Amino acid sequence: MTTPQNARPAxxxxxxxxPAVAPxxxxxxxxxRAATTAPATEAAVTIPxxxxxxxxxxxxxxxxxxxxxxxxxxxxxTPGTPLLSVRGLSVRFRxxxxxxxxxxxxxxxxxxxxxxxxxxxxxxxxKSVLASALLGLLPGNARTAGSALFGDVDLxxxxxxxxxxxxxxxxxxxxxxxxxxxxxxxxxxxxxxxxTLRELTGTQKHDVRRAARAAAERAAFPVDHLDxxxxxxxxxxxxxxxxxxxxxxxxxxLLADEPTTGLDRDLVxxxxxxxxxxxxxxxxxxxxxxxxxxxxxxxxxxxxMYAGRIVELADAARFFGTPGPQHPYARGLLNALPERxxxxxxxxxxxxxxxxxxxxxxxxxxxxxxxxxxxPHFADGVACHHPPAEERARA
Amino acid sequence: MLELDAITAGYERGSxxxxxxxxxxxxxxxxxxxxxxxxxKSTLARVAxxxxxxxAGTVTLDGRPVTGWRHRAPREQRTAIGVVFQQPRLxxxxxxxxxxxxAEPLRATGRRGEAAATxxxxxxxxxxxxxxxxxxxxxxxxxxxQRACLARAxxxxxxxxxxxxxxxxLDASTTAALVAVVEEYRRERGAGLLTVGHDRVLLERWCDRxxxxxxxxxx
Numbered sequence: 001m002t003t004p005q006n007a008r009p010a011x012x013x014x015x016x017x018x019p020a021v022a023p024x025x026x027x028x029x030x031x032x033r034a035a036t037t038a039p040a041t042e043a044a045v046t047i048p049x050x051x052x053x054x055x056x057x058x059x060x061x062x063x064x065x066x067x068x069x070x071x072x073x074x075x076x077x078t079p080g081t082p083l084l085s086v087r088g089l090s091v092r093f094r095x096x097x098x099x100x101x102x103x104x105x106x107x108x109x110x111x112x113x114x115x116x117x118x119x120x121x122x123x124x125x126x127k128s129v130l131a132s133a134l135l136g137l138l139p140g141n142a143r144t145a146g147s148a149l150f151g152d153v154d155l156x157x158x159x160x161x162x163x164x165x166x167x168x169x170x171x172x173x174x175x176x177x178x179x180x181x182x183x184x185x186x187x188x189x190x191x192x193x194x195x196t197l198r199e200l201t202g203t204q205k206h207d208v209r210r211a212a213r214a215a216a217e218r219a220a221f222p223v224d225h226l227d228x229x230x231x232x233x234x235x236x237x238x239x240x241x242x243x244x245x246x247x248x249x250x251x252x253x254l255l256a257d258e259p260t261t262g263l264d265r266d267l268v269x270x271x272x273x274x275x276x277x278x279x280x281x282x283x284x285x286x287x288x289x290x291x292x293x294x295x296x297x298x299x300x301x302x303x304x305m306y307a308g309r310i311v312e313l314a315d316a317a318r319f320f321g322t323p324g325p326q327h328p329y330a331r332g333l334l335n336a337l338p339e340r341x342x343x344x345x346x347x348x349x350x351x352x353x354x355x356x357x358x359x360x361x362x363x364x365x366x367x368x369x370x371x372x373x374x375x376p377h378f379a380d381g382v383a384c385h386h387p388p389a390e391e392r393a394r395a
Numbered sequence: 396m397l398e399l400d401a402i403t404a405g406y407e408r409g410s411x412x413x414x415x416x417x418x419x420x421x422x423x424x425x426x427x428x429x430x431x432x433x434x435x436k437s438t439l440a441r442v443a444x445x446x447x448x449x450x451a452g453t454v455t456l457d458g459r460p461v462t463g464w465r466h467r468a469p470r471e472q473r474t475a476i477g478v479v480f481q482q483p484r485l486x487x488x489x490x491x492x493x494x495x496x497x498a499e500p501l502r503a504t505g506r507r508g509e510a511a512a513t514x515x516x517x518x519x520x521x522x523x524x525x526x527x528x529x530x531x532x533x534x535x536x537x538x539x540x541q542r543a544c545l546a547r548a549x550x551x552x553x554x555x556x557x558x559x560x561x562x563x564x565l566d567a568s569t570t571a572a573l574v575a576v577v578e579e580y581r582r583e584r585g586a587g588l589l590t591v592g593h594d595r596v597l598l599e600r601w602c603d604r605x606x607x608x609x610x611x612x613x614x
Binding site for chain 2 (some may be wrong): 102121122123124234235243259262263264265267288292333334336337338339342343344345347348
């Protein structure tokens with residue numbers, strides 16, 4: 001790294017680094033770009049954009065927070081303190097007519113260095129809203145509750161100044177959903193890399209070209225393509241360009257929002273393997289995806305989200321292999337794969353603005369009973385009234 | 396029969412995307428065309444759907460050679476083919492409610508009177524609730540919008556279906572649901588299907604026959 005203040009924080013408890021260069025304008029530009037991939041397409045609701053307001057908070061205690069413990073990275077076996085610790089995270093959008101949309105409710109998970117957590121679920125289940133909440137990119141009508149501790153910073157309460165100067169790009173790198181839309185169409189990839197290097201690492205002008213080549217190489221972006229414009233790149237190369245930008249600040253946490261949508265299988269595998277390489281180099285990765293094959297390939301752990309809630313959190317090998325998922329929704333999702341039963345889950349996901357008081361999946365669930373009229377508690381990695389053993393006995 | 400014979404097609408003079416492609420779909424048959432991104436398979440699908448005029452070659456639809464494409468195709472041929480595209484957001488008019496979106500082909504062929512009954516029946520088939528039909532595309536998810544686009548493709552009861560990466564943007568459950576709707580329609584009506592994609596596992600599970608792009612064309 002060129003400047004010491006941007007070195008990866010060894011101890012997450014350390015004081016927030018105060019970078020010498022803190023250009024609000026550049027961050028606002030990056031933010032506006034990132035905001036184009038914000039929740040409007042994912043959530044099935046209209047969210048009036050108000051990017052310059054910071055989301056304010058619900059009164060504490062309005063959402064029950066049941067804290068749960070998860071182990072550290074299963075691959076290197078060093079539990080330690082998690083890099084990111086999310087507890088009771090809820091996001092509600094206030095809509096016209098006093099309606100509310102509960103996009104995320106009571107989500108909790110830990111993420112350690114060198115670990116990949118895949119957040120899977122159907123489109124419109126609140127996955128991308130969760131990602132936007134972690135980056136402080138929610139529109140102005142959003143209210144958050146709970147906490148998302150990254151070292152000593154609570155990402156949900158931190159001010160715009162802190163987020164812009166110390167978090168986005170520096171502690172959390174975003175690998176966007178559609179890289180071609182994320183990159184500025186009127187400037188070359190090299191120019192965008194150089195700008196990001198100058199702003200995030202303070203690289204001096206005479207070094208910046210060399211640094212840009214190095215940054216491109218880290219993401220396996222061919223350096224002879226640096227003078228190209230985004231529209232001259234294939235989908236895979238655009239993805240690598242976006243990844244290179246996300247890696248510039250040497251952020252310990254990478255947040256990938258549907259990085260493989262629309263890519264063909266070979267390209268998905270390549271993209272996913274490259275992301276995995278960054279995980280093995282010590283980054284933590286939160287990958288949001290609906291592509292279960294990609295999740296299986298990359299993840300250490302899997303979190304399944306349904307109607308804004310995490311309904312299952314499991315070790316990836318156990319989830320995709322034996323004994324398989326525990327929650328009926330997660331099992332239905334796997335069974336919908338063409339290499340498995342290829343049978344859809346009956347019905348449609350509920351509207352986030354009109355959720356039932358009990359288990360949101362009950363209406364589509366073959367195991368539903370009267371007990372499902374109450375919200376199930378998340379225990380032992382699953383939020384379901386009918387643990388698998390009981391279900392198998394009934395089936 | 397839907398026959399594509401020696402099709403060469405492209406967007407710029409002198410640099411065709413598809414060269415000398417041959418492909419035949421029999422009535423009631425489901426054919427999957429497999430190819431990587433950017434190989435030209437979508438262009439070939441557009442030719443088969445009478446949406447893109449090839450530079451050379453012939454398309455024969457139910458024994459009659461096709462002489463016009465897009466609005467120049469005779470209505471009888473145009474309405475025999477239903478098309479579903481990869482990106483529902485780009486293939487849906489943002490100003491129309493889902494109800495109007497599904498009914499649009501009926502309106503365009505002067506059969507507006509049938510719309511109310513047909514749309515409510517079809518929307519049940521594809522799994523769209525009554526409350527969703529009044530919404531416009533920005534108010535629904537990708538999966539819900541693609542369901543509406545599939546309903547739109549089926550509303551004229553076509554004898555042929557062309558699905559260009561219909562499920563590439565969708566999650567596993569929605570994919571399985573939409574494929575089930577297509578298969579149910581084909582069982583009912585005996586329609587032929589040409590589906591284009593890059594997911595080998597999906598196409599082999601879905602189709603009677605899958606062909607690889609290399610075997611279809613010499614480009």
